[in-house]
Amino acid sequence: MPLTSFSEHNKAAGGDIWFALVRTTNIVRTIVAIPEGFGFEEQTEANDTVSKPELDPERDALGVARYEFWEAFLKNLKLDDPEQLRPKPARQGYISVMMPAPSGSSWLTVYRDMLKNEVGLFLSSTRGTVGERASQSIVENWDEVHNELGGNVRLSTDPYGRPRIVESSQLGLLTNDVVRQIAFEWLAQRLNRFVNVLRPRIRSFVADEGAPGTIS
Secondary structure, eight states, X not given: OOHHXXXXXXXXXXXXXXXXXXXXXXXOOOOOOOOTTOOOXXXXXXXXXXOOXXXXXXXXXXXXXXXXXXXXXXHHOOOSOTTSOOOOOOSSSEEEEEOSSGGGXXXXXXXXXXXXXXXXXXXXXXXXXXXXXXXXXXXXXXXXXXXXXXXXXXXXXXXTSOEEEEXXXXXXXXXXXXHHHHHHHHHHHHHHHHXXXXXXXXXXXXXXXXXXXXXX
């Protein structure tokens, strides 16, 4: 008879040997850490039979326009630092330029605001990380950093109440080809300057703190 039946029979008969079989199941979970300011999109198989809502044509057109804007901008971008990773075009209103801090905890956010016809950039970091502490150390030496960055750079406050190093410019209608090219050139020049000034400071701070997993 099956072992389970034997066990129950032997127990009922007052036997000394009885047992129960227990089935165990291993559950494997995958935890994905996403840097602050980034989103997560679930990928599905090509033969997924679950129906999906159709993409809003206006939203899709906006995504295409954003991608083309950043693609054109990156053609104008020249960086002095050969070790700086170049960003990729995105279907969003901003792109990210990673700084040398562990786990992607520090980066430059380069953005455009079509409602304000504004382009700009600012230093970003993940809360509670070495990237945030590096940003704070830079702010503490603001007079020196301000002089090195030049331009119209300023300190503002981010949504979490932290000081933020930011610069922006409103040059006119970004839908105008001439104005857009001027915006590309200004943004490329200022991004190169931000990288030259801020990247070495962040790298030095991370090295002094001895944090593992540093991006070169």
